[in-house]
Amino acid sequence: MAIETQKQASRQDKGSRDLFCRVSDAFRIFARRSSIVFGSAWAFVSAVIIIVIWGLTGPAFHYSNTRQLIINTGTTIVTFLMVFLIQNTQDRDAKAVHLKLDELIRALKDARNELIDLERLSDEDLTNLEKQFERVRKKAERNETMFAA
Numbered sequence: 001m002a003i004e005t006q007k008q009a010s011r012q013d014k015g016s017r018d019l020f021c022r023v024s025d026a027f028r029i030f031a032r033r034s035s036i037v038f039g040s041a042w043a044f045v046s047a048v049i050i051i052v053i054w055g056l057t058g059p060a061f062h063y064s065n066t067r068q069l070i071i072n073t074g075t076t077i078v079t080f081l082m083v084f085l086i087q088n089t090q091d092r093d094a095k096a097v098h099l100k101l102d103e104l105i106r107a108l109k110d111a112r113n114e115l116i117d118l119e120r121l122s123d124e125d126l127t128n129l130e131k132q133f134e135r136v137r138k139k140a141e142r143n144e145t146m147f148a149a
Contacts, residue, residue, distance in 0.1 A: 031088040038082065 037043060054071050061067045098119060105111045118126065 031085045034085050035089040
């Protein structure tokens with residue numbers, strides 16, 4: 001039900017949204033679909049086949065510098081573009097996980113709500129919090145050992 005409401009709101013907002021938002025949405029959709037396609041086993045097999053063909057064509061082209069330049073340029077371009085696609089999908093996935101965890105923390109009665117925005121803390125604060133949770137874990141292990149005996 002909520003997804004349908006979001007889709008309807010999205011359709012209504014489309015007319016009033018600026019170019020940047022529309023380009024951003026188009027890139028998000030493209031990145032998501034590309035990550036599905038390029039992250040598949042078929043994409044990997046295709047890449048291996050391209051490498052094998054490139055290797056086999058070496059003697060036919062006498063291992064020329066032009067042949068080497070073509071493969072280097074192609075792999076550089078693909079790598080450059082894939083970095084942006086991977087970063088986009090990872091950022092979105094991380095944001096979605098954070099929001100889900102934030103909702104769980106908010107919904108649990110005994111949870112500490114100050115943990116909701118941990119990704120905004122400094123490295124020092126995160127290290128201190130990690131040490132605190134390590135102490136809690138060790139205490140829980142000691143209690144578990146006491147009750148098991």
